[in-house]
Amino acid sequence: MGFEPLDAKARQKPAGNVGLNRLFSNNLANEDLLFVEHTLDGKHNSLEVPRAVGLIRYSGSYSIHGSSSAFITAVSTPGTGTVELTLSSGKFSAPLFCRITPMDASGDTVPWLAQYEITSETTISVHLRKLATIGGDTWNATNGSFAIAIHALPYSPATARLTQPTALARGANLAPASWNGLVDNQAKLRSYQLAEHSAGGAHNTKEIPIGFLVYRFSDTNPFIDESLNVDDAVVSGDGVDIELPGSTYTAPFPVFGTAHYDELAGQTAATRSIVCIPEDLITTTNVSVYTYAWDGAGWGFASLGFSVMLHRGT
């Protein structure tokens, strides 16, 4: 049943059973709307929304930012360049899979690579490689920072639903219980909605970005194609500085990036590109992005477009 707005009632104009029933059915329509891709209490519950998003930060030792301890409970380093994340039991159902962007804290000098290994529903390993020198092709296992999004199968859909008031027949009086049920259900639906959304409807949870930038190079001229909660982006040295509205973000925060492969000159099946976002250069007003490409003999800085997703900080 779809949502149909109800005309405003004037003084001494009776709502009637049709009007009151419309209120009941609109509540039901809102309930139907809210429970798609969300749990009964309003949390997100779909494969494409990560169950957890974190900035795993390395500065001599590892720390977890950006994701609740209810999801990622511990981080350890069984060997240099390997990070083992312990996940909370019962929160993740296989098959798990990840998205990772290197966010090394050693600055803008060389690119990093990251790949993951799922050991169980409670253990993920991330393996990091750092290029030895720009222009070269020697990669070393090295400890570093990274952003990780962990996707998992959705929870079982909620079966229990709200009890909506019984529709009124013509001439029937509205019982207090029916009105009170309507009021209760409205309050519940609003609280579910606000669990991970703002009052205006925007998503409001650490697992969903609050900003993004699509930055393109056309005939070597860079431009912002599309953005949200980003003020500007300017080429700075070998990278691109993204200027942010300071009031929106709390540093540090996870950033996911990917280079636009189709903007590499002379691309072939053997062309490769990497994007890195040093977390030590992130502030509430700036994110620096570095893009690299394979030139046939080694890896060097490359001017090419990229997209980044900016998440809420801790």
Place this chain on the structure above:
Amino acid sequence: MAFTKLYKVIQDHALGYQSINTAADNDLAIYEDFNEEHGSGLSASTSWFQRLGRHNAPTIPRAVANVQVRTSAVGVVVPVMSAVSQSEIILSVRRESTGVYFFPAPFEWVDMWVEVTPSGLNSTTRQAHGHYMEPTEGIFVASPQEAGLLVYLFEKDGSWAAADYDFTVCVFGYGDW
């Protein structure tokens, strides 16, 4: 439109028109706020992202999939999607050649980008990326008009070479999906 908490009533309480109007406004507030970044359409003819309750925002992936690459007993390499979102964006995957995987697009994708993340043991060094292939690019000789998502997988074993392994692919899109 703001949401206003309503009062409950008791027996013989007169329910005024203002309370009725507030209840109607509250329903509308919930509905409109949810429509900001979710679909509300009831018809199957509307796009997936404009259907009832579906997420419809550039900040949320339009589709994700995890692909596991397996080799059969007779040596045939077969990609299998162990998980894929119900988006009608990623529907199938096929292996074109070593390290090259193709997801046919059911319609033309615009204003989008792709993230690819390789999986792998600590003993390997891997790099992967994705690319939307326009219908006019004609990369595949057998079906030059095909459009879709191309994923390239590489592994460094002395030198870099195309390789087959498991990976995650994620599609983001802005604009009118």
